[in-house]
Amino acid sequence: MSAMLEVRGLSVSYGGLRAVDGVSLEVRPGEIVSIIGMNGAGKTSILNAVSGILAPEGGEILFEGESIGGLPAYAVVARGIVQVPEGRLIFGTLSVEENLSVAAHQRSGFMLRRRDRPDLRRLFPALADKLDRPAAGLSGGEAQMLALARGLESGPRLLLLDEPSLGLSPKLSTEVFGLIRRLREQGITILLVEQNVRRTLALADRAYVLESGRITLHGSAAELMSDERLVSNYMGVSAPDSSNSD
Amino acid sequence: MDDYVITVLSNIAMISFIALSAYLLLITGEISFGQQAYFGLSAYAAGAATTMFALPIWAGILIGACVAGFVAMAVGALTLRLSGLYFSISTLAFAEMVRLILLIVQVQVEVDGEMVGPDGANGFHDIRWMFERNISLTEFMLFIYGLLALVLIALLLVERSRLGSVFRMLGSDDLLTEMQGLNTVRYRILAAGMAGAVAGVGGALYAHFTTYVEPQFFNVMLGVHALAYGLIGGLGTAFGPLIGVAIDVGFLEAVRFIQGYRMIVFGGLVAVLLIFMPRGILDEERVHRLKTLFSRWSHARAQGR
Numbered sequence: 001m002s003a004m005l006e007v008r009g010l011s012v013s014y015g016g017l018r019a020v021d022g023v024s025l026e027v028r029p030g031e032i033v034s035i036i037g038m039n040g041a042g043k044t045s046i047l048n049a050v051s052g053i054l055a056p057e058g059g060e061i062l063f064e065g066e067s068i069g070g071l072p073a074y075a076v077v078a079r080g081i082v083q084v085p086e087g088r089l090i091f092g093t094l095s096v097e098e099n100l101s102v103a104a105h106q107r108s109g110f111m112l113r114r115r116d117r118p119d120l121r122r123l124f125p126a127l128a129d130k131l132d133r134p135a136a137g138l139s140g141g142e143a144q145m146l147a148l149a150r151g152l153e154s155g156p157r158l159l160l161l162d163e164p165s166l167g168l169s170p171k172l173s174t175e176v177f178g179l180i181r182r183l184r185e186q187g188i189t190i191l192l193v194e195q196n197v198r199r200t201l202a203l204a205d206r207a208y209v210l211e212s213g214r215i216t217l218h219g220s221a222a223e224l225m226s227d228e229r230l231v232s233n234y235m236g237v238s239a240p241d242s243s244n245s246d
Numbered sequence: 247m248d249d250y251v252i253t254v255l256s257n258i259a260m261i262s263f264i265a266l267s268a269y270l271l272l273i274t275g276e277i278s279f280g281q282q283a284y285f286g287l288s289a290y291a292a293g294a295a296t297t298m299f300a301l302p303i304w305a306g307i308l309i310g311a312c313v314a315g316f317v318a319m320a321v322g323a324l325t326l327r328l329s330g331l332y333f334s335i336s337t338l339a340f341a342e343m344v345r346l347i348l349l350i351v352q353v354q355v356e357v358d359g360e361m362v363g364p365d366g367a368n369g370f371h372d373i374r375w376m377f378e379r380n381i382s383l384t385e386f387m388l389f390i391y392g393l394l395a396l397v398l399i400a401l402l403l404v405e406r407s408r409l410g411s412v413f414r415m416l417g418s419d420d421l422l423t424e425m426q427g428l429n430t431v432r433y434r435i436l437a438a439g440m441a442g443a444v445a446g447v448g449g450a451l452y453a454h455f456t457t458y459v460e461p462q463f464f465n466v467m468l469g470v471h472a473l474a475y476g477l478i479g480g481l482g483t484a485f486g487p488l489i490g491v492a493i494d495v496g497f498l499e500a501v502r503f504i505q506g507y508r509m510i511v512f513g514g515l516v517a518v519l520l521i522f523m524p525r526g527i528l529d530e531e532r533v534h535r536l537k538t539l540f541s542r543w544s545h546a547r548a549q550g551r
Contacts, residue, residue: 053424072429073421074427077426085422085425089422091418091422094411094414094418095534101411102412102428154426
């Protein structure tokens, strides 16, 4: 099966410091692929380069065979790649409905708003009842759900998720992981960056281990689960609520 | 009503246009010190349309608003890629440039044996469309308020629309807005054009209300006031800047004993509000609470019947 997303020799630097150093990875249609690594390993930088927020210094990014490296972020979304950024970034002064309405922009009219949201009610029942509330008043879990729901409004074929369970209670984390599974069942391909290695490997098809900007290990989730070095390095120390990744 | 009251009320309405113009940019997160340029450009363009080309006033207003809107979009295309402070400074520089150019522009033509048109530092006199048609000050005031109501309704509709959400998103997080698949520069240019056109409507009306305009009126103080109105009245709804104008032009000008201290009182008011209500009296939160109250009230009323 040919790759949906193909990253070849990607390098990203911040002010002379190389955050991502010659990373190659691929995501095939329908897969959940995960990037695992410590804080500062460069996971978010890879996502940001794919979604057009960071200009790659070197290497190629191909989406469905076409180069998207260096495209502006909005144009990458138009291709069907949507990133849900880390930290539950939502527009606090806007209502829940307004947060959602804008992303749907590409799929329907300019001035119109949609009132019925059957998809939302099915996947995010807690949000569907709070459409008129200001987003700033949502709880952490609801805010993460809103960030995910908003990402879905753009109609992604490839969803880039950056630490979706970060800072959430175990119960809410379970909900988020369950949701990711349902999204895959709907045919959305997912590239997932997570700190919660054990749960991520239980969910993902394949994973890449990133250390200091380089891929040091990759394979199927089952293979990695039984890799002694990975287990001792990450699962022993993986803190579910560490504050920041990059 | 005596002419003084009519003039004050008309001023409130005409200044409201430039306040709404600055407000539209404020909600997208841009601070422009140059909206007076579009007010002035349109005053000149509309004045030229009705005097030099003998067009009716609605055509003058339309031309003025279009000139202001397109110039604002062109300026926006050049400057909106600049971030925050640099954008603000460039708007100020542009507005001063416009004012200085208007000081030297002399394009006069003879109409019915009289020379009409911009006359450099002497300003642009005899924009008498209203008086030639025996339209009273009161009637013209009502016309101004009618247009203000139209512009206000249009802005309120925009705020309720998806476009309004995009504008507010731009004001809160540019990068996150871009990640929604929105070309932020394009939306900013659109906002700049709309803001320019709104200021333009006010400028065109101003030229015809006062019958003459001079570049000195469109100095930076007008632009700074326009910004302050939104910050006082609130950035949560388009009614906010109108409250700001009413407080300054209406209250402070009407209360005689403040007269000599008006700028001091106004400046103090802005400072105090910025400390205690950084997004103005009607900020997003209060607007939301008012909306909730109103919908509960109308719901209760509907059930009572």
